[in-house]
Each structure stands twice: as structure tokens, then as C-alpha cells.
Amino acid sequence: MINKLITRIKETNAPIVVGLDPMMKFVPEYIKKAAFTEYGETLEGAAEAIWQYNKGIVDAIYDLVPAVKPQVAMYEQFGIPGMVAFKKTVDYCKEKGLIVIGDIKRGDIGSTSEAYAVGHLGKVQVGSKSYYGFDEDFVTVNPYLGSDGVNPFVKICKEEKKGIFVLVKTSNPSSGEFQDQLVNGRPLYELVGEKVAAWGADCMGDSYSYVGAVVGATYPEQGKVLRKVMPKAFILVPGYGAQGGKGADLVHFFNEDGLGAIINSSRGIIAAYQQEKYAQFGEQNYADASRAAVLDMREDIAQALAAR
Amino acid sequence: MINKLITRIKETNAPIVVGLDPMMKFVPEYIKKAAFTEYGETLEGAAEAIWQYNKGIVDAIYDLVPAVKPQVAMYEQFGIPGMVAFKKTVDYCKEKGLIVIGDIKRGDIGSTSEAYAVGHLGKVQVGSKSYYGFDEDFVTVNPYLGSDGVNPFVKICKEEKKGIFVLVKTSNPSSGEFQDQLVNGRPLYELVGEKVAAWGADCMGDSYSYVGAVVGATYPEQGKVLRKVMPKAFILVPGYGAQGGKGADLVHFFNEDGLGAIINSSRGIIAAYQQEKYAQFGEQNYADASRAAVLDMREDIAQALAAR
Numbered sequence: 001m002i003n004k005l006i007t008r009i010k011e012t013n014a015p016i017v018v019g020l021d022p023m024m025k026f027v028p029e030y031i032k033k034a035a036f037t038e039y040g041e042t043l044e045g046a047a048e049a050i051w052q053y054n055k056g057i058v059d060a061i062y063d064l065v066p067a068v069k070p071q072v073a074m075y076e077q078f079g080i081p082g083m084v085a086f087k088k089t090v091d092y093c094k095e096k097g098l099i100v101i102g103d104i105k106r107g108d109i110g111s112t113s114e115a116y117a118v119g120h121l122g123k124v125q126v127g128s129k130s131y132y133g134f135d136e137d138f139v140t141v142n143p144y145l146g147s148d149g150v151n152p153f154v155k156i157c158k159e160e161k162k163g164i165f166v167l168v169k170t171s172n173p174s175s176g177e178f179q180d181q182l183v184n185g186r187p188l189y190e191l192v193g194e195k196v197a198a199w200g201a202d203c204m205g206d207s208y209s210y211v212g213a214v215v216g217a218t219y220p221e222q223g224k225v226l227r228k229v230m231p232k233a234f235i236l237v238p239g240y241g242a243q244g245g246k247g248a249d250l251v252h253f254f255n256e257d258g259l260g261a262i263i264n265s266s267r268g269i270i271a272a273y274q275q276e277k278y279a280q281f282g283e284q285n286y287a288d289a290s291r292a293a294v295l296d297m298r299e300d301i302a303q304a305l306a307a308r
Numbered sequence: 309m310i311n312k313l314i315t316r317i318k319e320t321n322a323p324i325v326v327g328l329d330p331m332m333k334f335v336p337e338y339i340k341k342a343a344f345t346e347y348g349e350t351l352e353g354a355a356e357a358i359w360q361y362n363k364g365i366v367d368a369i370y371d372l373v374p375a376v377k378p379q380v381a382m383y384e385q386f387g388i389p390g391m392v393a394f395k396k397t398v399d400y401c402k403e404k405g406l407i408v409i410g411d412i413k414r415g416d417i418g419s420t421s422e423a424y425a426v427g428h429l430g431k432v433q434v435g436s437k438s439y440y441g442f443d444e445d446f447v448t449v450n451p452y453l454g455s456d457g458v459n460p461f462v463k464i465c466k467e468e469k470k471g472i473f474v475l476v477k478t479s480n481p482s483s484g485e486f487q488d489q490l491v492n493g494r495p496l497y498e499l500v501g502e503k504v505a506a507w508g509a510d511c512m513g514d515s516y517s518y519v520g521a522v523v524g525a526t527y528p529e530q531g532k533v534l535r536k537v538m539p540k541a542f543i544l545v546p547g548y549g550a551q552g553g554k555g556a557d558l559v560h561f562f563n564e565d566g567l568g569a570i571i572n573s574s575r576g577i578i579a580a581y582q583q584e585k586y587a588q589f590g591e592q593n594y595a596d597a598s599r600a601a602v603l604d605m606r607e608d609i610a611q612a613l614a615a616r
Contacts (some may be wrong), residue, residue: 188489
């Protein structure tokens with residue numbers, strides 16, 4: 001799957017992943033109205049609204065980008081109907097040829113971590129048969145529990161030729177509270193980065209590992225260091241746009257080959273129509289606004305990479 | 309909810325939480341057969357099997373213990389039908405008067421963390437109405453992303469008078485890879501423990517905070533230190549039984565008041581019938597074996613506390 005991701009990045013010339021994090025305040029009123037008319041103001045109604053909203057965006061951008069990243073929390077908050085909308089979104093994106101990165105940030109130990117890996121990347125055994133549960137292509141993983149938490153994911157990645165992105169240095173303001181603490185003179189995130197390189201060493205695609213990392217766009221200097229600490233890890237970079245990361249900050253996350261990073265934007269794309277810059281599209285054409293925002297982001301990144 | 313937990317611990321004289329982590333290999337053959345006959349060897353069949361299995365155990369132990377802790381990964385691996393079984397289990401346990409600790413180990417940032425908090429502890433807004441998604445009483449939270457990840461849970465805990473247990477020092481062998489790293493001469497888990505105390509300081513129940521901690525039974529010396537670092541945090545202690553923790557190891561997790569800790573056992577109770585010690589019950593009476601195992605565990609803990 002890492003090979004496919006790289007191929008699609010080259011084909012689209014867009015190292016971009018669109019974060020499908022549908023908050024209700026992003027969903028156009030006409031979509032909410034239709035969903036509530038059909039299902040009432042219920043969890044099912046909310047799930048229908050976010051699903052229709054997602055579908056519009058996916059239809060508008062699927063040819064421009066290699067991947068999408070649905071944030072499961074935004075679905076999980078609507079209980080079972082929300083999880084059904086998550087699964088529909090994953091399936092639909094795959095039908096459209098998109099690679100799906102499930103932003104699940106799961107992490108546990110042993111058989112429990114394996115259950116998450118099985119449920120999201122692999123197949124679960126039921127009697128003599130086996131089934132995919134949610135069936136994303138990649139997922140994000142939290143490393144706080146150490147190798148016991150990550151290795152079960154690596155095992156399933158090898159079986160399924162899928163991948164993970166391990167949280168190393170997250171984009172949020174308080175990420176330093178624990179991640180930046182100095183251990184023998186070096187920040188903890190570097191130690192986690194070294195582990196990412198080790199976990200990924202024996203599950204390599206053609207040029208990058210199945211085991212990638214998450215490093216926030218808001219920390220470009222740390223990105224520069226981590227790029228060297230884990231040269232074969234693809235870096236998923238959140239925090240572009242709404243969180244303050246800029247194109248020029250992103251260059252350090254890429255290797256000399258122009259690869260090695262994929263930049264996420266969520267609300268900057270999916271709620272583009274709510275920005276002044278794209279307001280002329282209007283609510284009805286929210287998906288066209290998203291398409292325009294993807295094109296602008298692609299240009300921003302291309303210029304930044306050309307200028308380095 | 310922390311007050312209710314303490315009241316129920318006193319009433320039952322059992323600082324015990326039963327981990328409802330239903331692996332298919334624990335489920336008696338006759339239950340699997342009935343479920344597969346009705347639903348086939350499908351995800352629905354698996355979900356029915358684990359639900360019936362859970363129900364039997366809950367019916368056998370609900371009067372003995374204050375709380376249960378379903379591990380969501382064991383349900384999530386079966387996709388949507390698994391999540392439905394999780395929700396049925398949560399609801400049924402609450403009907404039986406049990407406090408439900410959702411072992412979800414979620415953690416993200418800002419609005420995303422709030423979505424998890426809303427989905428599992430709080431109410432989500434849908435138009436003019438609001439709904440509970442999964443509606444546990446407590447959940448476990450991963451602290452790797454810092455205060456940005458934990459504060460949204462604390463906010464919802466205050467609104468709902470519910471609680472969280474933050475991972476501090478986990479029970480697994482490799483938990484030390486990051487958690488034990490020395491920061492200014494002290495292990496990282498102590499720093500996390502201090503944060504737990506800070507996060508919980510302004511959401512106190514009568515004697516303990518809404519914000520608790522997870523510290524593994526397999527690390528009693530660390531438990532002794534952490535008990536002092538966060539005196540008002542209730543400690544959820546996994547790792548008893550199957551993972552090697554013993555009654556005598558547990559005393560350090562309790563305060564002088566005999567409170568402050570609740571010990572989890574999962575397979576040691578739910579799969580007791582598969583142990584030699586309880587084999588005489590037989591598969592058909594698996595739930596009675598679970599009841600006997602709870603009684604033995606209660607006795608083991610009471611003796612350890614009496615001997616200190």
C-alpha cells in the first residue's frame with residue numbers, strides 16, 4: 001500500500017491527504033435539512049448528513065489527490081449510526097480509487113492491540129470464515145504503550161501489505177508537555193522516531209517502509225531532525241492551513257527525492273466554502289470550493305518544493 | 309460518578325472491576341453454535357456470540373462487583389456488528405446497576421478529543437436535540453498528546469459528572485520504553501502522574517477526583533510512588549491474574565483509607581472455566597465459574613489489605 005500511495009502521489013503530483021473530519025457546523029444547511037427531513041433530528045439524521053456531505057466532497061476531489069483521512073472521532077460521536085457513516089465513507093472512497101488513512105489513533109497492548117489492527121486493517125476470524133471489519137488502508141497509532149502496542153499492527157501490516165503512521169510529534173500546542181521532554185539530552189519524540197525506524201525496518205516497500213510517522217506541520221524544525229532520524233518512514237503531516245502550518249514550513253518533511261511526506265488538510269478543504277477566499281462558491285457549491293482549495297494547496301506545496 | 313463508584317466499592321467490599329474482553333476463544337462452544345446457527349459464521353454471528361457470553365457473565369456477577377470494563381477493541385474488531393454488541397453490553401450492564409468503564413484508550417486534540425468525549429461520556433448535539441452515543445460512565449484516555457487531548461474529556465466529565473482514567477504506567481512488559489525514560493532524573497510516568505493530579509484538581513468528588521489514572525499491577529514499586537504523586541486520583545489497576553500481578557502487589561495502590569484503587573481482572577474471571585482451578589464447573593456453567601473467580605479475587609485482595 002505504501003508503494004501504491006507513492007505511485008498515486010507521483011500521478012497526481014499532490015502529496016496531499018484530505019481530512020474527512022465532518023463537524024456538523026461545516027455541513028451545508030440544505031444537506032442537514034434533507035437528512036433531518038428523512039430521519040428526523042436523530043443520530044441517524046446526523047449520520048446521513050455527514051455521509052452526504054462527505055460524498056459531495058469525495059466526488060469533487062477524488063481525481064486530484066491520492067488519499068483521504070477520515071477522523072473516526074467525528075463519526076464515533078454519533079454512536080452506532082456514526083460508525084455506519086464512517087464505514088460507508090471508507091468504502092466509498094476506496095471505490096473511487098482513493099487510499100484511506102483511518103485516523104483512529106488507537107493503541108493498546110498485545111491481543112488488544114491486535115484486535116484493533118485486525119478490525120481496521122486486517123481480517124477477523126469467525127468460525128471457519130474471516131471478514132474485514134472497517135478495512136482502511138492505513139491507520140494512525142499511538143505509541144505511548146511501547147513496542148507491545150505497535151508490533152501487533154506491524155504484524156497485520158505485513159500480512160495485508162498495509163501501513164501505519166505512528167504519532168511522533170503531534171501538531172497541537174501542548175504536544176511538548178511529554179513529547180519534548182529531554183531524555184539523555186534529546187527530546188522524547190526523537191526516541192519515538194528512532195523506534196519508528198526500527199519497527200519499520202523489516203517491512204519495507206520499494207523505497208519506504210510500511211511504518212510511517214505523524215509529525216505536525218506546526219513544528220518544522222523538529223520535522224527537519226525527524227526526517228533524518230527515520231529516513232525510510234513516510235511522514236503524515238497534519239496542521240497545514242487551519243492550524244497554522246504554511247507551504248514553506250513543509251519542505252523539511254520531504255526527502256531529496258521529493259517524496260517522504262504527505263500533507264493533511266481537513267477543514268481548510270472540506271469547509272473551504274466558509275472561508276472568505278472561497279465564499280463566492282456559496283453553500284450549494286461547497287464541493288467545488290473544496291476542489292478549488294485542493295488545487296491551491298497543491299500549487300502552494302509545489303512552489304515551496306521548487307523554491308528549496 | 310466517582311462518588312457512586314466509591315459507594316458501590318464499600319457496599320460490595322470489592323474494589324474489583326471485571327474486564328469484559330470477550331475473545332472468541334473464551335466463548336463456550338454451545339454459545340457460538342447457537343449464534344452461528346441463527347446468524348451464520350458472520351460478523352453478526354460473532355457479535356451475537358460475544359453478547360450472549362457477556363450477558364451470562366454479567367447475570368452471574370452483577371451483585372458482587374461495582375463495575376465492569378468492556379475493552380472496545382474486542383468488539384471493534386467485528387466492525388459495525390461488534391460495535392452494536394459493545395453498545396448492548398454497556399446498556400445492559402447499566403441496567404443491572406453496574407458502573408461501566410469503557411476501556412477505549414482514546415486520545416486526540418481539541419475538537420477531535422471533544423468528539424470522543426462527547427461520543428463516549430456526553431451528549432452530541434443534532435439540530436435542536438441531543439443524544440448519548442455510547443454513554444459509558446468512565447473511559448480510559450491516552451495522554452501522549454498532552455493537555456490539549458485530556459482537557460476536552462475533563463470538560464465533559466464536569467458537565468456529566470462522569471470520569472476518566474488516564475494511562476500513566478501501563479502493565480505491559482515494554483511500557484518502560486517511553487514511560488520509564490528519565491526526565492530531569494525522574495521517570496516520565498511520574499510527570500504524567502503529576503499532570504493527572506493537576507487535571508483532576510478542579511473536578512473533585514467528595515474525596516477523589518473525576519480524573520483517575522491507570523497503573524499496572526505488574527509494577528507495584530512504581531504504584532507506590534504514583535500513589536503519593538496523585539493522592540486524590542483513583543487508580544485503575546490492570547494486570548492482576550493473567551498478566552502476573554498478585555494480591556500482595558496491590559496494597560501499594562490503595563490509600564490509608566482502604567480506597568483509591570480498583571483492580572481489573574479480565575480473562576482471569578470471564579474465562580475462569582478454562583482454568584484448571586475452575587474446570588469442574590464445565591463449559592455450560594462458565595458464568596458460575598466466573599462468579600467463583602470473583603469471590604476468590606475478593607478474598608485475595610481483602611487478605612492482602614488486612615495483612616498490610
